Amino acid sequence: MFARVTSLGVFALHGFVVTVEADISRGLPQFELVGLPDSAVKESRDRVRSALKNLGFSFPASRITLNLAPADQRKTGPVYDLPILLGVLAASGQIAALPPDAAFLGELSLAGEVRPVRGALSMAIAAQNAGVRTLYLPAENAAEAAVLPGLAVYGVREVRQLLEHLDGTAPLPPVPCAPFEQGEPLVAADLADVHGQPEARRALEVAASGGHNLLFIGPPGSGKSMLAKRLPGILPPLTREESMQTTQIHSAAGLLGADAGLMTVRPFRAPHHTVSPVALTGGGSVPRPGEVSLAHNGVLFLDELPEFQRTALEILRQPLEDGKIVVSRAAGQAAFPCHVMLVAAMNPCPCGYLGHPSHPCTCTPAAVERYRSRISGPLLDRIDLHVNVEPVEYEALASDSGGESSAAVRSRVLRTRRIQQQRLQQWGVSCNARIPDAQLRAVCRMTPDASRMLAAAFDRMGLSARAYTRVLKVARTLADMDQSELLSSAHIAEALQYRMLDRSLGYSL
Ligand SMILES: Nc1ncnc2c1ncn2[C@@H]1O[C@H](COP(=O)(O)OP(=O)(O)OP(=O)(O)O)[C@@H](O)[C@H]1O
Numbered sequence: 067m068f069a070r071v072t073s074l075g076v077f078a079l080h081g082f083v084v085t086v087e088a089d090i091s092r093g094l095p096q097f098e099l100v101g102l103p104d105s106a107v108k109e110s111r112d113r114v115r116s117a118l119k120n121l122g123f124s125f126p127a128s129r130i131t132l133n134l135a136p137a138d139q140r141k142t143g144p145v146y147d148l149p150i151l152l153g154v155l156a157a158s159g160q161i162a163a164l165p166p167d168a169a170f171l172g173e174l175s176l177a178g179e180v181r182p183v184r185g186a187l188s189m190a191i192a193a194q195n196a197g198v199r200t201l202y203l204p205a206e207n208a209a210e211a212a213v214l215p216g217l218a219v220y221g222v223r224e225v226r227q228l229l230e231h232l233d234g235t236a237p238l239p240p241v242p243c244a245p246f247e248q249g250e251p252l253v254a255a256d257l258a259d260v261h262g263q264p265e266a267r268r269a270l271e272v273a274a275s276g277g278h279n280l281l282f283i284g285p286p287g288s289g290k291s292m293l294a295k296r297l298p299g300i301l302p303p304l305t306r307e308e309s310m311q312t313t314q315i316h317s318a319a320g321l322l323g324a325d326a327g328l329m330t331v332r333p334f335r336a337p338h339h340t341v342s343p344v345a346l347t348g349g350g351s352v353p354r355p356g357e358v359s360l361a362h363n364g365v366l367f368l369d370e371l372p373e374f375q376r377t378a379l380e381i382l383r384q385p386l387e388d389g390k391i392v393v394s395r396a397a398g399q400a401a402f403p404c405h406v407m408l409v410a411a412m413n414p415c416p417c418g419y420l421g422h423p424s425h426p427c428t429c430t431p432a433a434v435e436r437y438r439s440r441i442s443g444p445l446l447d448r449i450d451l452h453v454n455v456e457p458v459e460y461e462a463l464a465s466d467s468g469g470e471s472s473a474a475v476r477s478r479v480l481r482t483r484r485i486q487q488q489r490l491q492q493w494g495v496s497c498n499a500r501i502p503d504a505q506l507r508a509v510c511r512m513t514p515d516a517s518r519m520l521a522a523a524f525d526r527m528g529l530s531a532r533a534y535t536r537v538l539k540v541a542r543t544l545a546d547m548d549q550s551e552l553l554s555s556a557h558i559a560e561a562l563q564y565r566m567l568d569r570s571l572g573y574s575l
């Protein structure tokens with residue numbers, strides 16, 4: 067007897083339809099699994115056999131052949147447990163044939179419970195594109211898949227529950243389709259707690275307004291980490307499209323959590339400086355996204371920047387520029403998007419007090435040089451705003467009132483972002499940091515004074531071509547904050563000043 071069950075697989079973020087074909091013929095008892103399965107899929111055999119026995123079904127004592135089609139696509143992970151079990155049951159006549167427009171996926175326990183899998187959203191998207199109408203998947207993944215209109219989703223906790231639904235004895239209710247709702251940021255940490263630091267606060271607002279990368283340099287305890295952690299609270303909410311991408315990445319990494327639907331808050335990832343290059347960029351034999359992709363459409367915060375392994379930082383150069391990272395493995399090439407705002411913090415020297423108005427620095431020039439050389443010029447070149455964070459003044463710290471609240475700053479950021487969206491949506495980008503190169507000149511028109519100032523600064527500061535484009539983008543954001551169409555010399559001057567600091571500290575771009 068022969069049976070066919072529709073299922074789904076996922077490689078990186080790419081979901082695809084898999085047809086599980088089960089054939090039971092006479093011969094010595096044997097269980098053959100073909101169709102490029104990896105070792106986790108091969109282990110399905112044992113899980114399915116135990117689950118069948120524990121559910122009270124008989125395991126056919128015949129020759130069972132299972133094929134996972136298409137045969138040239140590598141199958142990974144335990145998602146095929148449930149369709150394989152259904153295939154064996156249908157082919158041995160223990161259940162009726164399965165509906166052709168329904169797809170099934172899920173890992174099984176030996177007792178027949180259905181366990182959650184990674185990448186459910188990517189698989190649900192593939193199912194919808196392939197014309198599948200009903201999707202049965204682990205209950206814990208159901209909320210994630212129930213965001214697609216037109217796809218009926220059923221969450222299954224146990225195989226028995228599914229079988230009773232299929233034969234009509236106890237129908238399951240479908241999971242209601244959850245429309246996307248924009249969420250407010252979690253304001254556990256408010257900018258109102260930060261006293262003083264007007265320049266650093268301004269830079270944080272500029273970065274949030276245009277999606278620019280930011281580096282804070284300053285002595286210990288001046289509030290660098292504190293400021294950076296308050297960035298998510300002033301960013302605009304995720305759009306549905308952004309949320310779909312970011313949720314797919316978190317789902318592929320298995321980080322979404324049970325019963326979670328689409329993410330509504332921008333991710334803020336702060337990997338420790340001991341992070342390995344692979345954990346940062348993604349990889350593994352079955353490619354998984356790294357920290358930079360998990361921060362897609364959000365913030366990647368690298369605190370204590372010089373303490374990161376140099377190789378880990380250098381690997382970030384290309385993804386920061388392209389907004390995607392491609393991992394090549396024997397199983398194939400995996401591409402993960404990574405449009406992030408990079409925010410980094412560091413001290414100016416190993417002791418932390420170089421340039422401090424009252425605390426002497428104890429570092430030798432060679433030690434300072436070594437410390438700084440851990441961050442390469444090309445990486446700094448990709449950071450638009452370099453900000454010197456001064457020690458907090460006593461009066462500011464001791465005053466009763468802190469600074470402006472996150473909510474007030476955020477409302478300005480939202481207004482500036484709206485201006486950008488209107489201008490940039492025709493090219494499919496949402497913020498000034500991502501203005502396409504070809505449109506840069508048209509989008510960044512300057513007053514004559516501004517263009518003279520930029521020309522003079524280009525030669526004097528020895529800016530790279532990249533730094534030039536980034537100065538223009540930051541100036542565009544500053545002009546948008548002022549609701550001005552033309553870039554003025556004041557905007558150019560402020561944007562240039564954000565690139566001066568690294569030079570005054572001895573970096574050369
Ligand atoms: N501007 C500030 N206003 C209010 N409190 C501050 C400010 N700066 C620092 N603090 C206090 O000091 C603590 C340490 O600040 P933070 O961790 O941000 O310092 P840092 O600049 O990152 O230092 P390090 O270089 O050592 O990492 C904060 O948790 C906060 O209590």
Ligand SMILES: [Mg+2]
Pocket residue numbers: 290291292369370411
């Ligand atoms: Mg810190």
